Amino acid sequence: MTFPGEFRDDANRFGTEAFYASLGRAFVAMCAVVPLLFLIELIDYGLNANLDAxxxxxxxxxxxIDGVFFSPLLHHGxxxxxxxxxxxxxxxxxxxxxxxxxxxxxxxxxxxxxGFGVWFTGSPNTIVVGASGVVFGYFGLLLVRGIVERSWWNFGVVLLVALLYGWQLVGVLPTDEPISWQGHLFGLLGGMVAAVLFRRPRPAPDPF
Known part of the structure; x- marks a missing residue:
């Protein structure tokens, strides 16, 4: 699935005023998500982690199985x-x-x-919550998007992301630590798939 209309939007052209405005709005929107997650965690704390269960x-x-949709909103403390x-x-x-x-x-x-990756492959004696699957998904999406869209802007994002969080890829490997490596692995794969499914088409060359 592609979104050709979005390709011509100035907000997607690096260096334009619309681009920086779009980046600023996105940052504010994501900053607004975190207080909501803290509010949910505060409610869960008051209910002795009943929301997690x-x-x-x-x-x-x-x-x-309904945790596939709700678990990214919940955390273990x-x-x-x-x-x-x-x-x-x-x-x-x-x-x-x-x-x-x-x-x-x-x-x-x-x-x-x-979520379904965790549900099918995780231990049935555990309860898995947390947004780390989504985090790894965004990581995989940005990595693959830089390749499939061949954009200098996306390559720059990939470089920044790799420098900051590349070491966290070890989190997709099996471990004895009490973390859901399955959620990390399948989140990463989901992000890679999304980058391909929702890529922008490359611009057609100008006629001579």
Whole structure:
């Protein structure tokens, strides 16, 4: 699926006033998401983590499949949420700046691939919550988008993201730590798929 109308938008042309305005609006929007997540975590804290139990993914159990949609909004305490907040804002800003429609569809694909990946492959004795699958999804999306769209702007984003968060790719490997490496791995794959599905077409060459 491509979005040809968005390609001609000045907001997607690096260096234009519309581009910087779009980036600023995206940053403000992503900053507004984090307080909402903190509010949810505060409510969960008051309910003794009952929201985690009710809305988390419980792998291979029917009563835990709705967590595919709710788990990105929940976290195992404030430290868990702190660790996801900064990369979520940064990576989400770059993804959102390229278009609201692409952002929504890409996020949906990442949530579904990451969530169902955890549900099918995770341990049934666990409850999985957290936005890290989405974070890894945005990471994978930006990496692949720079390749499939062959854009200098996207290559620059890829370089920045790789320098800041490239080391976190070890999080997609199996580990004995109490983290969902499956969520990271399938989130990353979901982002890569979204980058291909919702890529912009390359501009046609000007006729002579």
């Amino acid at each position: 009710a809305g988390g993914i419980i792998p291979r159990r029917i009563e835990g 404030f430290n868990h949420l702190y660790s996801n907040s900064v990369p979520l804002i940064l990576l989400g800003t770059f993804v959102l700046a390229s278009g609201v429609k692409r952002f929504i569809w890409s996020t949906l694909v990442i949530v579904l691939v990451s």
